[in-house]
Amino acid sequence: MERAIANLKNANALSLDGICGLGTAELEGLVRPSGYFRQKAARLKGFCSFVKARHGSLEAMKRLGGPNLRAELLSVNGIGNETCDSIMLYALGKRIFVVDAYTKRIVSRLLGLRNEPSYDELQEAFHSALRKDIGLYKDMHAQLVELAKRHCTKSDPLCEGCPLLEMCTRGAGAATGRQPRISCPPCACSFSSPAPP
Numbered sequence: 351m352e353r354a355i356a357n358l359k360n361a362n363a364l365s366l367d368g369i370c371g372l373g374t375a376e377l378e379g380l381v382r383p384s385g386y387f388r389q390k391a392a393r394l395k396g397f398c399s400f401v402k403a404r405h406g407s408l409e410a411m412k413r414l415g416g417p418n419l420r421a422e423l424l425s426v427n428g429i430g431n432e433t434c435d436s437i438m439l440y441a442l443g444k445r446i447f448v449v450d451a452y453t454k455r456i457v458s459r460l461l462g463l464r465n466e467p468s469y470d471e472l473q474e475a476f477h478s479a480l481r482k483d484i485g486l487y488k489d490m491h492a493q494l495v496e497l498a499k500r501h502c503t504k505s506d507p508l509c510e511g512c513p514l515l516e517m518c519t520r521g522a523g524a525a526t527g528r529q530p531r532i533s534c535p536p537c538a539c540s541f542s543s544p545a546p547p
């Protein structure tokens with residue numbers, strides 16, 4: 351991803367006008383290092399064209415309220431919950447927590463869930479638990495990504511040395527046979543349905 355961004359910068363195209371002004375083949379070439387380059391180029395161009403046509407600029411788009419903005423973004427082809435909320439938080443400065451596959455994996459293991467919670471359910475849980483602070487949302491998201499890369503990997507997580515080990519159902523249970531120190535209070539959400547040991 352970093353190389354694709356550097357390519358766009360070097361081509362003086364890291365802007366709405368810049369991206370909209372590129373031909374399809376040229377844009378695909380610039381974002382090629384990020385993988386799935388054809389799909390990404392098409393979606394990037396689609397998003398930039400949408401913003402320009404609808405709002406004229408990102409600054410104008412920022413002035414929309416959160417719920418309206420979210421609904422608008424989700425109506426753009428190729429933009430799902432995670433992409434939408436990443437744009438909202440990082441590009442538009444809106445206070446919304448981004449849930450990704452890493453977050454789902456870590457929380458599921460932490461609480462010993464049989465099924466991964468839904469996007470909305472997990473986002474709501476973070477919104478309720480965290481101080482309402484954009485910087486904190488960004489930091490928490492970044493730390494979860496790092497944790498997933500260093501310790502909570504997709505298969506064979508490296509629980510030894512993980513900062514969440516003492517409170518993790520999977521980690522603490524696997525290492526010592528002890529019960530974890532946290533438990534999920536009974537409620538209506540899927541968080542309260544832990545997997546059997």
Ligand code: SF4
Pocket residue numbers: 456459460501502503507508509510512513514515518519520521522
């Ligand atoms: S203790 Fe293990 S399973 Fe639990 S969050 Fe850390 S790496 Fe993941």
